[in-house]
Amino acid sequence: MITVTNLNKSYRTRGGVVPALQDINLQIEKGEIFGIIGFSGAGKSTLIRCLNRLEEPDSGTIAINGKPITGLKERELRLARRKIGMIFQQFNLFDSKTVFANVAFPLKTAGYSKAEIERRVGEILDLVELGEKAGSYPSELSGGQKQRVGIARALAGEPDVLLSDEATSALDPQTTFSILELLGDINRRLGLTIVLITHEMDVLRHICGRAAVIEGGRIVENVPVDQLFSHPQSDTAQRFAGIFNFYKNGYREEPGRKEREAVLR
Ligand SMILES: Nc1ncnc2c1ncn2[C@@H]1O[C@H](COP(=O)(O)OP(=O)(O)OP(=O)(O)O)[C@@H](O)[C@H]1O
Numbered sequence: 330m331i332t333v334t335n336l337n338k339s340y341r342t343r344g345g346v347v348p349a350l351q352d353i354n355l356q357i358e359k360g361e362i363f364g365i366i367g368f369s370g371a372g373k374s375t376l377i378r379c380l381n382r383l384e385e386p387d388s389g390t391i392a393i394n395g396k397p398i399t400g401l402k403e404r405e406l407r408l409a410r411r412k413i414g415m416i417f418q419q420f421n422l423f424d425s426k427t428v429f430a431n432v433a434f435p436l437k438t439a440g441y442s443k444a445e446i447e448r449r450v451g452e453i454l455d456l457v458e459l460g461e462k463a464g465s466y467p468s469e470l471s472g473g474q475k476q477r478v479g480i481a482r483a484l485a486g487e488p489d490v491l492l493s494d495e496a497t498s499a500l501d502p503q504t505t506f507s508i509l510e511l512l513g514d515i516n517r518r519l520g521l522t523i524v525l526i527t528h529e530m531d532v533l534r535h536i537c538g539r540a541a542v543i544e545g546g547r548i549v550e551n552v553p554v555d556q557l558f559s560h561p562q563s564d565t566a567q568r569f570a571g572i573f574n575f576y577k578n579g580y581r582e583e584p585g586r587k588e589r590e591a592v593l594r
Pocket of ligand 1: 367
C-alpha cells in the first residue's frame with residue numbers, strides 16, 4: 330500500500346517559486362493499478378517522481394507498505410528504491426548494452442551473484458517474451474520491444490511497486506495495447522501495485538481500477554475509473570471524458586489519434 334500524506338513540492342526557478350504539488354493526500358492499495366491524469370503541467374510527473382524521491386518533496390510523508398520513503402538517508406533510500414521499479418516514455422535504456430545487460434544492470438549493482446543474475450534475467454525476459462532478443466542491442470528493437478526491456482529491467486529486482494510515467498505515449502495503438510496487456514498480466518501474476526500516468530483515456534479505461542485527477546498541483550478527483558467516464562466532476566475529467574466520448578461515438582474518421590492526444594495535452 331502507498332500512503333501519501335500532506336505532500337507539497339515546489340520548484341525554485343529564476344522566475345520565482347513554482348508550486349507543483351499542494352497538499353496531496355492519497356492511498357493506493359496493494360495490487361491496485363492506479364491511474365493519474367491531468368493536463369500538461371498539472372503535476373503528474375512530479376507526483377510520481379516524489380514516490381521514489383527522484384524529486385525531493387518539500388514537506389509531507391510517503392510510505393510504501395508501511396515503510397517511510399521520506400526521511401530515508403541516501404543508502405537506505407537506494408535499498409528502498411530497489412523495491413520500486415520505474416518505466417519511462419523514452420525507455421531510458423543503455424544503448425551500448427545488450428538486452429541482457431540492460432536487464433542485468435540493477436541486479437549487478439545490487440550485488441546479485443552471476444548465477445542468480447543469469448537465472449533471474451532469463452526468467453524475466455521470458456515473462457516479457459523477449460527471451461530470443463537477449464543478445465540484441467536497443468537499436469535493433471521496435472519501440473514496443475524496447476519498452477518490454479524497460480519493463481523487464483524495472484521488474485528484475487522483484488519490486489513491490491511499478492511506476493509508469495507515460496510509458497505508452499511513444500507507441501502506436503496496437504503496441505500500446507500489447508504493453509497494457511503485459512502490465513495487466515504482470516499485475517495479476519505478481520500482485521504488483523502499478524501507478525500509471527497517462528494522457529490517454531483508452532489506457533485508463535483499459536487497465537486502471539481507480540484514478541486521481543490532478544489540476545494545478547492538487548488532486549481534484551480520486552474515484553473508480555468507470556465513475557470518471559460516467560460522472561466526471563472536475564473540469565479536467567469532464568474535458569477528458571467529453572473528448573473520449575465524442576470520438577467513441579463515431580467521429581473517428583476526423584482527426585487521428587495523435588491530434589486527439591494533442592488536444593488533451
Ligand atoms: N525541474 C523543474 N524546474 C522548475 N519547474 C518545474 C520542474 N519540473 C516541473 N516543473 C513545473 O512544475 C509543474 C508541474 O510539472 P510536471 O512535470 O509535474 O507536470 P505534468 O503534469 O507531468 O506535465 P506533462 O504532462 O507536460 O509532463 C509545472 O508548472 C512545471 O513547469
